[in-house]
Amino acid sequence: xxxxxxxxxxxxxxxTWRPAAMVAAFVSSVAAISPSxxxxxxxxLREPAGQDADAARMVLRAAAPDLSCSVxxxxxxxxxEKPYSVAFIPPADMGEAWEAFAVALRxxxxxxxxxxxxxxxxxxxLQTFREPQTSTAPADSMPTPAPTTPPRWATYLGDRTALVxxxxxxxxxxxxxxxxxxxxxxxxxxxxxRFTRYLSRTITSGDVIVDVGANIGLHTTLMGSLVGGSGRVxxxxxxxxxxxxxxxxxxxxxxxxxxxVREAACSDAATTLPxxxxxxxxxxxxxxxxxxxxxxxxxxxxxxxIDVPTVRLDEDLREVERIDFIKIDVEGAEERxxxxxxxxxxxxxxxxxxxxxxxxHLGTDWDAFARRLHHMGAHGWTFRILDDQGNxxxxxxxxxxxxxxxxxxxxxxARTA
Numbered sequence: 049x050x051x052x053x054x055x056x057x058x059x060x061x062x063x064t065w066r067p068a069a070m071v072a073a074f075v076s077s078v079a080a081i082s083p084s085x086x087x088x089x090x091x092x093l094r095e096p097a098g099q100d101a102d103a104a105r106m107v108l109r110a111a112a113p114d115l116s117c118s119v120x121x122x123x124x125x126x127x128x129e130k131p132y133s134v135a136f137i138p139p140a141d142m143g144e145a146w147e148a149f150a151v152a153l154r155x156x157x158x159x160x161x162x163x164x165x166x167x168x169x170x171x172x173x174l175q176t177f178r179e180p181q182t183s184t185a186p187a188d189s190m191p192t193p194a195p196t197t198p199p200r201w202a203t204y205l206g207d208r209t210a211l212v213x214x215x216x217x218x219x220x221x222x223x224x225x226x227x228x229x230x231x232x233x234x235x236x237x238x239x240x241x242r243f244t245r246y247l248s249r250t251i252t253s254g255d256v257i258v259d260v261g262a263n264i265g266l267h268t269t270l271m272g273s274l275v276g277g278s279g280r281v282x283x284x285x286x287x288x289x290x291x292x293x294x295x296x297x298x299x300x301x302x303x304x305x306x307x308x309v310r311e312a313a314c315s316d317a318a319t320t321l322p323x324x325x326x327x328x329x330x331x332x333x334x335x336x337x338x339x340x341x342x343x344x345x346x347x348x349x350x351x352x353x354i355d356v357p358t359v360r361l362d363e364d365l366r367e368v369e370r371i372d373f374i375k376i377d378v379e380g381a382e383e384r385x386x387x388x389x390x391x392x393x394x395x396x397x398x399x400x401x402x403x404x405x406x407x408x409h410l411g412t413d414w415d416a417f418a419r420r421l422h423h424m425g426a427h428g429w430t431f432r433i434l435d436d437q438g439n440x441x442x443x444x445x446x447x448x449x450x451x452x453x454x455x456x457x458x459x460x461x462a463r464t465a
Contacts, residue, residue, distance in 0.1 A: 057086040057133040057159045059117075060170070062177050063101045064093070072107055073231035074149060079112035080348075081122040081157050086117040089127065093172070096121040106145035124174045131164035137173045143241070146232050153228075157347065187377060202234060209293060211300055213455055214238060216248065218269040223289065226329045238264040243402070243456045247271060247437025250400075254278040256370055258361070260314045260385055264289050264331055265297030271375075272303040281306060281366070286313040286356035287333045307427075314378070315358040316387035322353040334382040336411060360388035374401045381408035383417035393424075393461075403460040407452030418449040421459075428462025 056342035057076055078088055090104050100121050101197055108115055136152035138145035202210045208224050215237025222230045238244045240263065247267065251257065251274040262268045265366045272281045279340070281303075285291050291311060299410045313335060325333040326340040326348040334340055335358075365371070371392075376385050382403050392398060407414050425431065427446035432440040433448075434456050448457055 055105040057083065057164070058088045058089055058130065058157060059086055060091050060127055060135040060137070060190070062137040062174060063133070063426065065100075065107070068224075070138065070145065070149065070231055070235065071444070074152070075107055075112050075115070077153050078117075078156055079115040082117055082257040083159060084116040084192050086133075086156075086159065088115070088117055088119045089132075090119070090121045091124055091127045092121060093124060093177075095123050096141040118234060124177075126451055127174070128167045128169045128171055130401050132170065133159055133164055133303065135170055135173070135340065137170070137177055142188050142235055145189035147461065149228070163366055164431070168315075191235075200465045201229040207292070209296065211296070214266075214270070216244070216270055216273070218273055219297065220265055220269060221293040221300065221431070222264060223293060223331050226331050228329070229331070231292045233266075240455060242434045242436060242438045243267070244270065246402075246440060246456070246458075247438075249438060251275060255372040256368065257281045258365065258368075258371055258374040259283040260375065261285065261349070261379070263377070264293035265301075267295050267377075268294065268305060268307060269301040271303065271373075275306070279306070279307065282310060282368070284310050284312055284314050284359075286311065286358075287325055287331070287354075289325070290331050291331070293331070310359070310364070311355045311366075312359045313379060314361055314364075314376075314385045314388060316360065316384040317445065318359050318363060319357075320355050321358050323356045324351050324353050326351055332379075334379040334381070335384075336409070336413075339408075341379070360391055361385065362391040365389075365392060367407075369397065371398045372400065374398060376401065376403040376405075380411060380413070383410060385418075386420060396461065399463065402456055403459070405448055405452065405457045415453070421445045421449055425461065430460050430462075432458040432460070434458070 059082060059241050061074055065071060075088070089196055089205065090100070092100050103120050104119065108119065126305060133242060134155040136148060138148055202212045204210050205221065210219050210230060211223050212220055212222050212233050222233060224230060251271050253276040255275045256279060257271045257275060259268050259271065259281060262285040268283045269279060275281060278381055283294065285294055291309065294309060311400055313321065313323065315335065321335055323333050323335055324338055324340055327350040329348060332340045338351065339347045339349070376382055376447050378385055393449055410417050421443050431445055432439050433444050433454055441457050
């Protein structure tokens with residue numbers, strides 16, 4: 049491929065063209081958020097050959113047909129000779145590779161004209177580059193409701209939706225525009241591995257589950273499979289595009305009749321509120337802001353708002369006598385969900401809560417949220433966080449609020465003898 053005129057920002061992707069899902073996801077994401085005067089560079093181990101140019105064209109045709117920035121294919125040697133702005137050099141471990149993916153996209157989103165770095169600084173990283181490999185967890189570290197882990201596959205359903213088999217055996221309908229999520233699931237078979245392992249270990253047959261922010265059903269379907277016919281899952285989701293996928297996920301996983309889908313968001317008042325959603329990453333939404341954070345630190349500039357109904361859990365779950373587990377994933381509205389469930393939490397009907405804890409998501413709600421956690425701790429509630437295998441261990445409330453950045457915090461009421 050011919051070298052274009054010098055551009056302001058060089059974005060490097062070290063690749064062997066595999067895994068294809070990761071390459072396509074990165075290119076599609078760069079197309080969505082990079083400036084038009086950027087240059088995307090596919091860096092290959094040796095002097096680029098005809099098959100490299102063909103592979104680049106295939107990736108662009110599939111993942112970013114409307115990419116506005118220029119594209120080149122260069123050898124590692126060529127890359128080291130020129131300044132660069134962002135470099136995505138995936139580690140061999142697949143989990144670490146997806147983490148590096150998110151870091152690189154944050155850097156792409158924050159590109160500045162004066163941000164070039166010497167290409168020679170990539171020498172050590174390129175020397176250790178290997179194609180990312182999907183690792184398989186030991187059988188005893190990932191308990192699942194299925195006796196074996198079936199091979200993963202994806203089938204295009206139409207309507208910009210793919211049906212993907214998860215590592216634990218269920219099926220989830222995923223928006224094809226959400227390339228980061230789709231690629232991650234295709235490579236690993238799960239979303240949020242630590243939380244998935246925790247759910248697989250702790251949710252049991254007959255449990256009553258409340259899923260606040262069910263999204264497309266990534267955790268809803270797993271929990272539904274685990275509670276079985278004697279259990280129940282109540283799933284709240286306000287966004288119509290997500291509801292479309294959620295219902296397909298429930299049907300494809302054989303859970304019709306076990307999951308009660310409620311078309312609403314949860315908050316501190318029963319009303320109607322504007323939900324901000326992403327055009328680029330279909331499925332992402334927030335009640336808190338006028339832009340959507342589609343990846344950590346990456347905001348979609350092309351967001352829009354729709355009005356959705358909201359409910360208070362105190363009122364909407366009045367008839368439920370026992371709740372074994374509440375999962376809350378609401379992109380910063382956690383304090384408002386808890387405020388709308390204060391009577392429920394004081395009634396001794398809830399055994400466990402799991403929620404995200406990100407200070408930057410909660411914004412102006414953070415101080416009230418932190419005070420609530422400390423109040424709960426003073427009244428006997430305990431706080432637990434997860435290790436990489438999904439095992440939970442207790443920490444004081446101050447650890448949660450001082451750190452303010454946990455993918456999952458488990459909150460349990462005081463246990464009585």
